[in-house]
């Protein structure tokens with residue numbers, strides 16, 4: 428008799444984006460004449476850049492001939508990509524890594540979700556709140572999150588990020604074993620300055636805390652004093668794992684490629700406290716057993732991002748999204764909304780007017796002007812009273828949405 432992993436039964440079936448889709452569909456059925464505009468999309472919309480497309484075509488041609496065919500590759504990625512990563516993403520920032528510290532993968536979701544396998548199930552965890560749901564749900568699945576009580580998991584330390592604290596999470600006053608940080612942040616679009624991130628590294632070193640640093644939106648950083656990598660902070664190699672992804676950087680959501688950095692210096696302790704074990708080695712062992720690498724074609728595509736033309740083309744696409752973000756931020760601010768984020772990230776975090784709740788504002792905006800947002804509470808308890816807008820849509824749609832919302836706001840005053 429096979430018994431189920433009962434931790435899975437603690438997870439709720441209702442999924443935020445499924446709930447939104449259901450409500451939007453109900454609206455479309457009753458308002459067939461209204462063109463719905465989504466500012467809730469969490470996926471990129473612009474195509475792959477030409478340099479990446481060319482590299483993929485070339486890789487496909489190689490696969491078509493016995494002389495140049497590629498079968499199983501190294502589990503942790505081809506050297507051409509690991510070396511390009513080190514040379515372009517880290518060396519220019521004064522960070523020196525060895526190729527064996529870079530694990531190429533099929534995107535950041537897999538590794539942020541799986542990383543918990545190499546640490547004990549009973550470590551305590553901390554998450555900024557609101558948060559990317561993968562961090563919590565993957566811990567629920569192995570029992571690490573505890574039980575759900577009034578919308579909060581019993582073994583999870585929630586670090587609220589709200590307008591009141593300027594979206595800077597407060598350092599816990601007690602020891603937490605593992606902490607997830609995501610900067611630039613999804614969903615709030617806010618960032619941590621180097622000075623703030625330094626405090627986290629200091630806390631982690633003092634408390635033997637493992638920081639799981641998700642830098643999926645690193646490419647969107649515009650301001651000079653915002654760290655692109657946690658390893659820009661001295662000491663971070665001893666306490667942090669960093670996750671990167673080409674999904675938002677270069678439109679790879681459908682291609683699938685990213686990487687995880689686990690420095691050789693990073694260790695965790697055994698239960699008896701007698702031995703410190705390098706996490707790089709455990710992850711290498713885990714990946715060689717359960718992962719067979721991401722495709723050669725995807726890795727050639729990723730390497731093309733680091734060519735001069737690739738870099739320029741990727742920058743142009745990011746600039747397009749960031750101009751959308753600026754348009755949304757300026758328009759909404761002029762209308763009187765309190766808007767956060769959107770300067771170093773493709774997300775805007777907007778306070779609902781008059782303190783109404785996230786879902787109610789979502790429905791008001793949908794029914795008044797046919798514009799879809801994402802209710803902030805779907806990302807955690809501290810997201811209540813906010814909605815998330817994304818800059819991933821078309822320019823014309825952003826403009827039209829701002830025109831409609833502007834009229835709506837004026838008419839209700």
Ligand SMILES: *Cc1c(COP(=O)(O)O)cnc(C)c1O
Pocket residue numbers: 533534535536537559609613641643671672673674675679680684685
């Ligand atoms: C989109 C996103 C990722 C990237 O996921 P992939 O699996 O690489 O597509 C990772 N973290 C956050 C917070 C994200 O929003």
